[in-house]
Each structure stands twice: as C-alpha cells, then as structure tokens.
Amino acid sequence: MLETLQLGIAQLSQTEVLISLVAGSVLGIIIGAIPGVGPGVGIVLLLPLTYTMDPLAGITLLMGLYAAGWYGGAIPAITINTPGTGVNVLTTYDGHPMAKAGEPQRALSLAYASSFFGGVFAVSVLMIASWPLASLSKYLTSIDLGMAALLAMVLVVVAHRGSEFASFAMLGVGLFISTIGLETAYGSPRFTFGTTWMMAGVPLISMILGLFALSQAFTLIFSTRDVDRTDTEVGRQLLGGFLEVLRYPKVLVRSAGFGVSMGVLPGVGEFLAQFFSYTAARAGSKEPEKFGRGAPEGIIASETANNAVPPAALVPLLALGIPGEAFTAMMLTVFIVHGVDPGPTLFEEHRGFVSGLYLSLFIMNFIIVGILLAGTRWIAKLATIDDRLLGVIIMCLVMVGTFSRNYRLTDTLIAIAFGVLGFALRRANIPMVPLILGLVLGPIMESYFRQGIGGAAGDLTIFVTRPVSLTFLIIILALIAMAGRNVTRRMRQAA
Amino acid sequence: MSGTQPKDPNQDLSPFTDEPTGxxxxxxxxxxxxxxxxxxxxxxxxxxxxxxxxxxxxxxxxxxxxxxxxxxxxxxxxxxxxxxARRDPLNPDRTFRLYGQILLIAACMVGAVMLMRVLGFALSILAFSTTVAVVGGFRGVKLAVIALGVTVAMVLMFRVGFSIWFPRPLLFKWIEVPNALQGIL
Structure with missing residues (x-):
C-alpha cells in the first residue's frame, strides 16, 4: 500500500504532470465560467495535444478541465443568472436570488465548498471502488466484457428520454464509422472506396473536433444571447461557505452519494444526479418554501452532486476499460494512443500510474479551490465575453488543430463535414453522445465479440450460458423494450 | 445595400429558437x-x-x-x-441562409488551410478570423481588434508556445523575411 503511494507520489512529482494539474484547473475554471463553451469543447480542443504528452499528464490535464469546468460554471450561474455549463442550471435557482439579495460571496462560497466536498468524496470512492471492481473484472470473459460495452451504450441511449430511437440511430452511425478502414482479422479494407487515406479509418480527432467544437462554434457565431453586463460585484470574503456547509451534513452526504452513484452508471451523469439531489434536499428541508429563492441547501445539493460525477465516471473506465459517457470515451483514446490498456490489467501493470492519477485528482480539488478563492473577482468578468468572439476563436483552434495533425486538407474537410452534421443535430435536438460512444467503443466491442464467439466456435448460446452475459442481455432487452413502449405511448398520444 | 432592402423578420433569430428544425x-x-x-x-x-x-x-x-x-x-x-417524430414545416428561406453562411465559413476554412502553403500560418489565420468575424457581424475597429488579437494569440500559442511546425510558405521565397520570423509566421 505504502509502496503504491510512493509510486504515485513519484509519478505526480514529474514537472509535466504538475504543470498539467495547474493548467487543467485554470483552463477548466475559465472555460466553465464562460457560458456557451463548456468543458466538452475544451477537452476536444486539447485532446490532440495530450497525445504527445505523458499519459498521466494528458489525463490529468483533461480531468482538470472536466472537474474545474463544473466549479467555474457556478460563477456566471450565481452572478448573472446564466449557467456556465449545462450542469449548473439548478445552481441559478438559489444562487442568483442569494446574490441578488446582496450575498454573492456567500452563494459563491457555498458553491465552492459544496463542489469541493463532492469532488473529494467522489475521489475517495474511486480509490476504494475501482481496485476491487478491477479484481472482479479479471474473471469476466470476452463475451462478458463485450456485453458490458453494449450495456453501457444502451444505457446511454435510453437515458435520452424522448429521443431514444434517434439516439439508437446515432449509435449505429458511430458504430458504422468505427468499422471504416482496414479491419484487424484479415487486414481487408472496409468502405474505403478505393482510397488509401481511409485505410487507417476516419481520423477520430477530426471527427470529434468537428462534432463537438466546430458545431458549437457555428452555434456561437450566430448567437443572439444578450450579455448581462450589470454583473454582480464579487468581494474577497469567500471562505465562509466552508463552515456553513457543515451545518447541512445530510444534504452534503446525500448529494455526494447521488453524484457518485449516477456518475458510475453509464449515460446518467450530472443532470440526473443534481435533479435527484435537489429534489431530495427540498423534500428533506425544514424550509422548502425557500427553495428557488436563495436556499443554501439548494446550492449545496446542486453543486455537490455535479462535482461528484467526474471522478465517479472514471470507475467503469479504469476498472473495466468501458467509458460511460462522451468525456471518458475521449479520455479512453488517450490511454489507447499511449498503449495503456484500461481494465483489469491496468491495476497490475501500471500501479504507479493509477496511484498518481488518484493523487492528482485529490490534489486537483485543493488547487481549483485555491485558484477560485484568489481569482473569482476577475474570473466573473469572463462571463460577459461575446459569444460570437468565442465562435471565432474556436473555429481558428479547430482549423489549426485538424490541419496540424497530419498537414492534410482531408482532415480539415472531415472536421467540417462533421461540424455541419453536429450543427444540424444540435438544431434538431438529436443527441451526439451515442455517436461518440459508438466511435470509441465500436472497435473494442467488435474485438471482444470476435474473440468470445470464436472461442465458442460460433455457438451463439454463449450469450445465455454465461451468467454475467445473460444478466447483461436481460437488462439490455428490458431497456430496449422500455424504450419501445415509451415511443409507442408518445406516438399514440400524438395521434 | 442592406438599407435599401426590407429586413427579414427572421434575420436576427438565433438558430436555436423553439421552431421546428428539420x-x-x-x-x-x-x-x-x-x-x-x-x-x-x-x-x-x-x-x-x-x-x-x-x-x-x-x-x-x-x-x-x-x-x-x-x-x-x-x-x-x-x-x-x-x-x-413530429412533422415540422421548415422555414426554407431561413434554413438556406443559415446553412449558406455555414458553408461560406467552411469554404473559408478550406481556403485558409490551402493558403497556409502560400501565405504562411499568421496571414492565413488573419484572413480566416477576419472573414468569420465579418460573418459574425463585427465591423470597424472591433473587427480589426478581434482579427489581429485572435491571430496574435494563435501565433503565440501554436508557433511560439507549442512550437508546432507548418510547411514553409511560398511567400517566403518571394519576400525576404528574417529566419527568426519565418519560424513564427
């Protein structure tokens, strides 16, 4: 145990990792504090850079951005009633009224303290849960792991209530695109249309940059959002909330619990976590009528839950090698590029890496809070940046990011094609996350199923004779049946 | 020119209004x-x-x-x-204009990437950021400040900070530019 900790400290003390830790935290706060950008776009833009970095430094940079983005998103939610990221919506309900009532410092301080508690709690759970889960996963066969990947995808799809089948269609698109290029069993080309540049498959970075970043830039450039420049003045006293949150221990622990449990489950994530936390906090409050008018429990519930999700989302990725949502799917590509295989073997072969990652996630929360305590007054001003200017900046970053990978025009053309597709999908409210999961998980699932069915000499009863696979299969079929029932009900109502 | 034509009531709408979107x-x-x-x-x-x-x-x-x-x-x-899905009658004028502007930006991006081999990194970024800022509705001094600011930021980040290599442009064969600047521009 002590030896593993020492290995982790050695990994963490590398200059590149330390710089990534601070840079990820700073960038995450800034990106989170600017409404309309969000950590997703930030992660996508930084992804190409992380491929050339040490794997721990790369993952730390992305995780810093991911976690700090949620912290930073609370600032505009409280000061100008505009959530910096989608997951800070519920923070506006009580944070902004509290700020308008003359207590912006108190609201921000409560948000920071709650986020800190949620983050530290979730990292502790990650440390405790992923090792035993990884040990158990050693007993899983290829078929079990393939079914686990399929279950993760189906969970993500059915989480998009109201557009389940559109999500399935996007998953299919992602899975199909992931098959383009030379396949591994026979080395024969698939859907390359006789070209050589498609032999290596459609470049993932160009696709992700197009889908997430360029489509967002198109959205921003045509934005008509009115920027509220009469922002609330923020003072320096931001430590009070760290004592105040302790007056609500039940809300803190329950919300962190929701965040962790929802974070571990694929497809559920921050939105449902904070919704459940907020509802439970109001139900358990002695003054429920204050919710929506500046109740401290409202801020605590929302911010604790959403900041507990990022570390928890790493549990299935590290233990099983299966990401449960788009951000961790992108992080999986960093592991793959560096030849680090997440899953059962990670904890045996890369103990120092795992330990270093845990330590960096833990320390990250202290760094983020330190930056916020020192710089909130200036960071709050970022929320008033014009959306169209952000659009210009993101487009330039996408252009350079795609071209500088291979100096090929085709990479830029692919990013543009996926950018236009992403824009159309955003406008039509069709989710893109299943597409990304299909792209990343498709080759992994195909490989597992080929190995598993091959091991059974083509006998498909292998799916029902293995208890773990059978359990996953029953859950998948039940989820699809539920999605079908929901669609039928909606069609009847519409008729 | 815009002053002589009647203004489209949908012109200033965000592409993400509640109307059906195809x-x-x-x-x-x-x-x-x-x-x-x-x-x-x-x-x-x-x-x-x-x-x-x-x-x-x-x-x-x-x-x-x-x-x-x-x-x-x-x-x-x-x-x-x-x-x-519900049937959603589209506003064809607005949709065509929106996607037309997006395709214009896309064409400019392709053009800027091709220009990198001719004009170099900095001038291509300057041309592209200016065009996109114009499409975004910036004009005058604000346009100049944004285009120059974005260009300087990109040069500092990618060429100075990350030292990312880009092909040597043809422009440097025609015009004498100091070696130190060639590595940045």
Whole structure:
C-alpha cells in the first residue's frame, strides 16, 4: 500500500504532470465560467495535444478541465443568472436570488465548498471502488466484457428520454464509422472506396473536433444571447461557505452519494444526479418554501452532486476499460494512443500510474479551490465575453488543430463535414453522445465479440450460458423494450 | 445595400429558437444514406477467406458483419425515430441562409488551410478570423481588434508556445523575411 503511494507520489512529482494539474484547473475554471463553451469543447480542443504528452499528464490535464469546468460554471450561474455549463442550471435557482439579495460571496462560497466536498468524496470512492471492481473484472470473459460495452451504450441511449430511437440511430452511425478502414482479422479494407487515406479509418480527432467544437462554434457565431453586463460585484470574503456547509451534513452526504452513484452508471451523469439531489434536499428541508429563492441547501445539493460525477465516471473506465459517457470515451483514446490498456490489467501493470492519477485528482480539488478563492473577482468578468468572439476563436483552434495533425486538407474537410452534421443535430435536438460512444467503443466491442464467439466456435448460446452475459442481455432487452413502449405511448398520444 | 432592402423578420433569430428544425428530414436522410451504404456492403467489404489467407476464420470474423450490423441498427432505429417524430414545416428561406453562411465559413476554412502553403500560418489565420468575424457581424475597429488579437494569440500559442511546425510558405521565397520570423509566421 505504502509502496503504491510512493509510486504515485513519484509519478505526480514529474514537472509535466504538475504543470498539467495547474493548467487543467485554470483552463477548466475559465472555460466553465464562460457560458456557451463548456468543458466538452475544451477537452476536444486539447485532446490532440495530450497525445504527445505523458499519459498521466494528458489525463490529468483533461480531468482538470472536466472537474474545474463544473466549479467555474457556478460563477456566471450565481452572478448573472446564466449557467456556465449545462450542469449548473439548478445552481441559478438559489444562487442568483442569494446574490441578488446582496450575498454573492456567500452563494459563491457555498458553491465552492459544496463542489469541493463532492469532488473529494467522489475521489475517495474511486480509490476504494475501482481496485476491487478491477479484481472482479479479471474473471469476466470476452463475451462478458463485450456485453458490458453494449450495456453501457444502451444505457446511454435510453437515458435520452424522448429521443431514444434517434439516439439508437446515432449509435449505429458511430458504430458504422468505427468499422471504416482496414479491419484487424484479415487486414481487408472496409468502405474505403478505393482510397488509401481511409485505410487507417476516419481520423477520430477530426471527427470529434468537428462534432463537438466546430458545431458549437457555428452555434456561437450566430448567437443572439444578450450579455448581462450589470454583473454582480464579487468581494474577497469567500471562505465562509466552508463552515456553513457543515451545518447541512445530510444534504452534503446525500448529494455526494447521488453524484457518485449516477456518475458510475453509464449515460446518467450530472443532470440526473443534481435533479435527484435537489429534489431530495427540498423534500428533506425544514424550509422548502425557500427553495428557488436563495436556499443554501439548494446550492449545496446542486453543486455537490455535479462535482461528484467526474471522478465517479472514471470507475467503469479504469476498472473495466468501458467509458460511460462522451468525456471518458475521449479520455479512453488517450490511454489507447499511449498503449495503456484500461481494465483489469491496468491495476497490475501500471500501479504507479493509477496511484498518481488518484493523487492528482485529490490534489486537483485543493488547487481549483485555491485558484477560485484568489481569482473569482476577475474570473466573473469572463462571463460577459461575446459569444460570437468565442465562435471565432474556436473555429481558428479547430482549423489549426485538424490541419496540424497530419498537414492534410482531408482532415480539415472531415472536421467540417462533421461540424455541419453536429450543427444540424444540435438544431434538431438529436443527441451526439451515442455517436461518440459508438466511435470509441465500436472497435473494442467488435474485438471482444470476435474473440468470445470464436472461442465458442460460433455457438451463439454463449450469450445465455454465461451468467454475467445473460444478466447483461436481460437488462439490455428490458431497456430496449422500455424504450419501445415509451415511443409507442408518445406516438399514440400524438395521434 | 442592406438599407435599401426590407429586413427579414427572421434575420436576427438565433438558430436555436423553439421552431421546428428539420429533425425528421435529417433522420430520413440518415436512413436513406444507411440503406445506400448497406447496398454497397458486398462491394465495399471482401469475404475474409478470399485472397488474404487460406484459413477460414468463421462467420463471426467476416469483415462484413460489423458494418452490416451497425447499418442495420441505423436503418431500423432511424426509421422508427422518423415515424415517431413530429412533422415540422421548415422555414426554407431561413434554413438556406443559415446553412449558406455555414458553408461560406467552411469554404473559408478550406481556403485558409490551402493558403497556409502560400501565405504562411499568421496571414492565413488573419484572413480566416477576419472573414468569420465579418460573418459574425463585427465591423470597424472591433473587427480589426478581434482579427489581429485572435491571430496574435494563435501565433503565440501554436508557433511560439507549442512550437508546432507548418510547411514553409511560398511567400517566403518571394519576400525576404528574417529566419527568426519565418519560424513564427
């Protein structure tokens, strides 16, 4: 145990990792504090850079951005009633009224303290849960792991209530695109249309940059959002909330619990976590009528839950090698590029890496809070940046990011094609996350199923004779049946 | 010119208003594209045991299986989603104008990437950021400040900070530029 900790400290003390830790935290706060950008776009833009970095430094940079983005998103939610990221919506309900009532410092301080508690709690759970889960996963066969990947995808799809089948269609698109290029069993080309540049498959970075970043830039450039420049003045006293949150221990622990449990489950994530936390906090409050008018429990519930999700989302990725949502799917590509295989073997072969990652996630929360305590007054001003200017900046970053990978025009053309597709999908409210999961998980699932069915000499009863696979299969079929029932009900109502 | 023409009431609307946005058509397009790709499956994949190796790896290892399953899923799901989606009459003028502007930006991006081999990194970024800022509605001093500011930031980040290499532009063959600046511009 002590030896593993020492290995982790050695990994963490590398200059590149330390710089990534601070840079990820700073960038995450800034990106989170600017409404309309969000950590997703930030992660996508930084992804190409992380491929050339040490794997721990790369993952730390992305995780810093991911976690700090949620912290930073609370600032505009409280000061100008505009959530910096989608997951800070519920923070506006009580944070902004509290700020308008003359207590912006108190609201921000409560948000920071709650986020800190949620983050530290979730990292502790990650440390405790992923090792035993990884040990158990050693007993899983290829078929079990393939079914686990399929279950993760189906969970993500059915989480998009109201557009389940559109999500399935996007998953299919992602899975199909992931098959383009030379396949591994026979080395024969698939859907390359006789070209050589498609032999290596459609470049993932160009696709992700197009889908997430360029489509967002198109959205921003045509934005008509009115920027509220009469922002609330923020003072320096931001430590009070760290004592105040302790007056609500039940809300803190329950919300962190929701965040962790929802974070571990694929497809559920921050939105449902904070919704459940907020509802439970109001139900358990002695003054429920204050919710929506500046109740401290409202801020605590929302911010604790959403900041507990990022570390928890790493549990299935590290233990099983299966990401449960788009951000961790992108992080999986960093592991793959560096030849680090997440899953059962990670904890045996890369103990120092795992330990270093845990330590960096833990320390990250202290760094983020330190930056916020020192710089909130200036960071709050970022929320008033014009959306169209952000659009210009993101487009330039996408252009350079795609071209500088291979100096090929085709990479830029692919990013543009996926950018236009992403824009159309955003406008039509069709989710893109299943597409990304299909792209990343498709080759992994195909490989597992080929190995598993091959091991059974083509006998498909292998799916029902293995208890773990059978359990996953029953859950998948039940989820699809539920999605079908929901669609039928909606069609009847519409008729 | 804009002063002489009547203003379109939809001109200033965000592309993300509550009005219908063509999701049904998009799903139909995805379904048709997937059907076309499925029809191409026999030509765009080769049976595993043909030509590559004498060994038969089994049906599960056939290269056509995975794309076939993925396309099948796409067709069925997009067809159901299409049937379940509400009918949404589009505003064709607004849609064409919006996508026209997006295609203009896309064309400028392609042009800027091609220009990098002629004008170099900094001038291409300057041209591109100026065009996009104009499309975004910036004019005058604000436009100049944004275009120059973005260009300087990109040069500092990619050329100075990360030292990313870009092809030497033709411009430097025609104009004498100090070596130190060539590495940045």
């Amino acid at each position: 999701g049904r058509r998009l799903l139909a397009g995805i379904c048709i594209a997937a059907l076309a790709l499925l029809a191409m499956l026999p030509w765009q994949t080769r049976p595993g045991s043909m030509g590559q190796t004498a060994m038969d790896g089994g049906w599960w290892a056939e290269p056509a299986v995975a794309p076939g399953v993925a396309l099948g899923l796409t067709i069925v799901a997009s067809a159901i989603a299409f049937l379940a």
